[in-house]
Amino acid sequence: MYFAIRRSENGQYWWRAVGDNNEIMAASELMTSKQSCEHSIAVIQAEAAAAPLYDQSEDRGSGHRRAA
Numbered sequence: 001m002y003f004a005i006r007r008s009e010n011g012q013y014w015w016r017a018v019g020d021n022n023e024i025m026a027a028s029e030l031m032t033s034k035q036s037c038e039h040s041i042a043v044i045q046a047e048a049a050a051a052p053l054y055d056q057s058e059d060r061g062s063g064h065r066r067a068a
Contacts, residue, residue, distance in 0.1 A: 003041045005034065012048065013037040017044075 012030040015037055017053045019025050031037045 005037050005041075015041055 001019055004018055006014050006016065008014065008060060010029060012032055013034045013036070014030050015028045017026040028037065028040060031040070050057050
């Protein structure tokens with residue numbers, strides 16, 4: 001997986017997380033600076049392994065359930 005920083009036609013920045021098969025796995029919102037874009041990638045890289053998973057596939061709005 002890798003992150004690719006892109007620039008929109010209006011000069012804003014955004015990133016894509018791209019899988020080993022070259023499929024887009026995630027994309028950010030537009031950001032006004034490249035530094036903000038780089039910072040958001042760094043936060044994801046640092047925090048992703050410890051992030052909890054909430055399985056809401058059966059949730060009907062009754063709150064979050066933490067996956068086992």
